[in-house]
Amino acid sequence: MKRHLPRLARIAGNTALRALPTAVGIVILGFFLLQLAPGDAADVWAGEAGGAPAQATAAMRHHFGLDRPLGAQLAAYLSGLAHGDLGWSARFDVPVTHLILERLPGSLLLSATALVVALVAGVVLGTLMAAHEGRLLDRALSVVALLLYSLPSFWIALMLIVVFSIRLGWLPSGGAHTIGLPESGLAGLADRLRYMVLPVLSLALFYVAIYARLVRVGVIEAKAQDYVRTARAKGLSERRILVRHVLRNALLPLTTVAGMHVGAMLGGAVVVETIYGWPGLGRLAFEAVMGRDFRVLLGILLLSSLLVILANALVDILHGVLDPRVGASHAA
Amino acid sequence: MPPEPAAAALTPGTPAAPAVAAPQLAPVAAPAPLPAAPAANGLLATLRRHPPALIGAGVLLAIAVLALAAPLLFPGDPLAITGAPFLWPGTSLAHPLGTDSLGRDILAGLAHGARVSLGIGFAAAGLGLVVGIALGALAGYLGGWVDAVLSQLIEIFQTLPSFVLLVVLVSIAQPTTATLSGAIALVTWPMVARLARAECRSLREKDFVLAARSLGYGHLRILVHEILPGALPPIIVTASVLVASAILMESALSFMGLGDPNTVSWGSMIGQGREYLRSAWYMSALPGLAITLTVLALNLLGDALNEALNPRRKGTRR
Numbered sequence: 001m002k003r004h005l006p007r008l009a010r011i012a013g014n015t016a017l018r019a020l021p022t023a024v025g026i027v028i029l030g031f032f033l034l035q036l037a038p039g040d041a042a043d044v045w046a047g048e049a050g051g052a053p054a055q056a057t058a059a060m061r062h063h064f065g066l067d068r069p070l071g072a073q074l075a076a077y078l079s080g081l082a083h084g085d086l087g088w089s090a091r092f093d094v095p096v097t098h099l100i101l102e103r104l105p106g107s108l109l110l111s112a113t114a115l116v117v118a119l120v121a122g123v124v125l126g127t128l129m130a131a132h133e134g135r136l137l138d139r140a141l142s143v144v145a146l147l148l149y150s151l152p153s154f155w156i157a158l159m160l161i162v163v164f165s166i167r168l169g170w171l172p173s174g175g176a177h178t179i180g181l182p183e184s185g186l187a188g189l190a191d192r193l194r195y196m197v198l199p200v201l202s203l204a205l206f207y208v209a210i211y212a213r214l215v216r217v218g219v220i221e222a223k224a225q226d227y228v229r230t231a232r233a234k235g236l237s238e239r240r241i242l243v244r245h246v247l248r249n250a251l252l253p254l255t256t257v258a259g260m261h262v263g264a265m266l267g268g269a270v271v272v273e274t275i276y277g278w279p280g281l282g283r284l285a286f287e288a289v290m291g292r293d294f295r296v297l298l299g300i301l302l303l304s305s306l307l308v309i310l311a312n313a314l315v316d317i318l319h320g321v322l323d324p325r326v327g328a329s330h331a332a
Numbered sequence: 333m334p335p336e337p338a339a340a341a342l343t344p345g346t347p348a349a350p351a352v353a354a355p356q357l358a359p360v361a362a363p364a365p366l367p368a369a370p371a372a373n374g375l376l377a378t379l380r381r382h383p384p385a386l387i388g389a390g391v392l393l394a395i396a397v398l399a400l401a402a403p404l405l406f407p408g409d410p411l412a413i414t415g416a417p418f419l420w421p422g423t424s425l426a427h428p429l430g431t432d433s434l435g436r437d438i439l440a441g442l443a444h445g446a447r448v449s450l451g452i453g454f455a456a457a458g459l460g461l462v463v464g465i466a467l468g469a470l471a472g473y474l475g476g477w478v479d480a481v482l483s484q485l486i487e488i489f490q491t492l493p494s495f496v497l498l499v500v501l502v503s504i505a506q507p508t509t510a511t512l513s514g515a516i517a518l519v520t521w522p523m524v525a526r527l528a529r530a531e532c533r534s535l536r537e538k539d540f541v542l543a544a545r546s547l548g549y550g551h552l553r554i555l556v557h558e559i560l561p562g563a564l565p566p567i568i569v570t571a572s573v574l575v576a577s578a579i580l581m582e583s584a585l586s587f588m589g590l591g592d593p594n595t596v597s598w599g600s601m602i603g604q605g606r607e608y609l610r611s612a613w614y615m616s617a618l619p620g621l622a623i624t625l626t627v628l629a630l631n632l633l634g635d636a637l638n639e640a641l642n643p644r645r646k647g648t649r650r
Contacts, residue, residue, distance in 0.1 A: 025488040037504045146635075150628035152580050154587050155602055155620035162613045260490075267495025271584050275606075285496060286588065289503045297500050304493045312491075 015313040037294040086299040096299040107280035111265040114203035122211020130219035148209035154271040157202035174277040199276045218250030259315030263308040388632030399446035406440035448597040452582045456516035457574035464524025472532030494519035531563035569637040576630035
């Protein structure tokens, strides 16, 4: 592992270098989207106050620096961002950073769990399908995968509520924990898990289908490679061949795709969190839209983009760990 | 095979000719890209060979007919109240699929909703394809700083979580059919552009492009007549998946109440049924089934198209 370190550090450095212009571009795009939004902070303030004289709005505009030239405003925005300041939320009357950081753990928990569930289920189903290639199980699971792939997540979320909350009464239909129950301890954990089942399922099903299809193709292709024949000739057990030789290669494309899906997961969480009343960024985004609070909305967009960049960097590094060839070309 | 490659390349309207002619110009040329005309024949053959794709095409056609015929089959405003509220499907002859909480006919809503969903789906995917192919082709063909700038732009748009960006865009612009299509196209084009860039990049090094350049053809002519015909098939096959994802995005937006409030769409019907899940779940279930069926049909078609037109995906050993 130790000899990996310089190579991995180089990969991480290259990734960071490539991500920098992207991050800057996203911030500038965000600034201009904010400019396009109807009404500025002073208008919102005037609206909240139930109307204000033009003089007061102008004074407010001056106070917030909204009457300065665009370039100066952009500079102020960038310097604020550099200090982790995303501005002030007119709707919630707290700093945007505060709001977002409060909701971030909820979203991360939901999205990460859904991603892990989807990956595990996808690998298991895909391997099963590949093992029964062309036979009944493979065909049946392929149909199921295609169906899951076509379901709108918000609709399956509602239908899961109908079946598991309303009809069967097994699982709660919304919220994050039972009010009144202790939040810590084993009972608290079990309670929280119960609340997570349906949102995680709604978010994960679509990706289960994608990963199952990818793993199926990957395993079938890897099985025909020479090194697998060699491994078999060496007398390795089928299980060992599958795990060490077949899956290891079949999973490489999966990590790339899963990294790309982090952004999609965060987007999907907007709808799913709104349905289940899950306290995360997605629901905050919905509340911000309803309250026409564009600063909060932009903050969420920037932060989730940052998460995507981080996820991509992690995938690059993971590739370095899984595949010794990556980044080795510059080795001294 | 045309005896005079140069003449064939000069003739407009025969986009596949240069690809076929390439080996004659240089006997050691790399494998020529798949010509467009045989690919189209392959598509029909694949449709015939794949029952699922045929089913998909049939379902899609039926939904398209329903969408087109909606004003004839269900004249009048689908948002108008036409019966008693909360009629379950199958309980009334006048309302075969029942009515919603206000007494609006669900079947009429589904038919008119199909117009919105398919309309926005096809418009957004079409716009995304055109913009994506144009920018991707420019980046891939020209290379240099144009490529650097456009690639960075693609990277930026692919990093932004598309649904979050969509919500931001729709909340800034007033939601109408046009702005919704535009916003969905804006989050769709980078994927197309990336594909188009890769295709054009590999094609511009081919001998038939060099030959065209040495004949003194302009960039635009080379791009449109020599490169695009070879680059397009693998991009076009993504179209049905793009339409499917556009339909899913539109329905999610209207479900959240961010769609055009003046039209009925499948997503908004699900959203309105949400409050009555306990007593009248069919209100949400039926439009969701319509979305699933449409998207499934598009995906079935997409799988077959991919197999027929995308030679690289044929590598799966069977």
